[in-house]
Amino acid sequence: xxxxxxxxxxxxxxxxxxxxxxxxxxxxxxxxxxxxxxxxxxxxxxxxxxxxxxxxxxxxxxxxxxxxxxxxxxxxxxxxxxxxxxxxxxxxxxxxxxxxxxxxxxxxxxxxxxxxxxx
Amino acid sequence: xxxxxxxxxxxxxxxxxxxxxxxxxxxxxxxxxxxxxxxxxxxxxxxxxxxxxxxxxxxxxxxxxxxxxxxxxxxxxxxxxxxxxxxxxxxxxxxxxxxxxxxxxxxxxxx
Numbered sequence: 306x307x308x309x310x311x312x313x314x315x316x317x318x319x320x321x322x323x324x325x326x327x328x329x330x331x332x333x334x335x336x337x338x339x340x341x342x343x344x345x346x347x348x349x350x351x352x353x354x355x356x357x358x359x360x361x362x363x364x365x366x367x368x369x370x371x372x373x374x375x376x377x378x379x380x381x382x383x384x385x386x387x388x389x390x391x392x393x394x395x396x397x398x399x400x401x402x403x404x405x406x407x408x409x410x411x412x413x414x415x416x417x418x419x420x421x422x423x424x
Numbered sequence: 425x426x427x428x429x430x431x432x433x434x435x436x437x438x439x440x441x442x443x444x445x446x447x448x449x450x451x452x453x454x455x456x457x458x459x460x461x462x463x464x465x466x467x468x469x470x471x472x473x474x475x476x477x478x479x480x481x482x483x484x485x486x487x488x489x490x491x492x493x494x495x496x497x498x499x500x501x502x503x504x505x506x507x508x509x510x511x512x513x514x515x516x517x518x519x520x521x522x523x524x525x526x527x528x529x530x531x532x533x534x535x
Contacts, residue, residue: 309466336521347428347511347525348467361522396466400521411457411472411515413523418466 307331309416311397317422323385326419330378330399336360337374338413339382340396348396354380387423394418426450428512428526435532436502444497444529446512454515456488456495457523462508470510471497499531507533 310329318324330337335356340348351370353360356377365372369388374380384391398413428448436442446456455474459467473479473488473495485498499506509530513523 338523340525345528347513347528350522350524353522398467411455411474411513411521411523412469413467413521415466415468 309397309399309414311395311416311419313419314417315420315422317424318387320389320423321386323383324387324421325384326382326395326397326421328380328382328397328416330380330397331414334399334401334414335377336400337380338398338400339372339380340398340415342394342396342418344393351382351395384421387421389423392421392423394420426453426514426516426524428514428524430510430512430526430529432527433530433532435534437534438502438504440502441498441500442502442531444499444510444512444531446495446497446526448493448495448512448514448526450493450514450516452517454517456486457513457515458484458486458497459511459513459525460508461511461528467511502533504533504535507531 312327337354339351342348351365352362352372354374357374372382396418398415400413430446457472458470460470461467471486473486476488478487483500488495509528511528512526516522
């Protein structure tokens, strides 16, 4: 079974530039997450999708970050304009989770992440 | 809100047993998960406690006490490859498998 795919693996940009990250979840997984992990910290949830609808985006800095999941499969996360403090690894994860149907097991499947450096 | 605290670093020797603690504050949750992350790698799922008590999976065991707002991950027969960061995470109610992660513990296994 193929895992969660993310690209690019590494990206270096200047502040105020824009960047986009792509994620392809495990086939059949209804729930998709984007996490931000700053060096030395735990992953912080940015946004959670259930199919192509947003379940939670309370921690997403909406003035500069946006995300979409068209057709309930792939997702893109965009940052525009980037700030120095956005330097982090952006992790995509997926789970089977279908609202009201799948018991909560606490298991997410993560991709390798996209490491962003903002200069 | 929710918060989870873990020791920042733990050191142990190969073959020993180590316990990584996690204390949390929350108004409600489904369960507590544990993840392992090697440097530069993806977090990988280790264990989940939906109920109080001990869950055992091979060399790893995890424990949850809701009354004490406390859990731990126990690693036995430590191997060098166990050197990694370990995160506890709360499953937040109201959404399917929404996870809030702790601060993480860096485990260094020495020969």
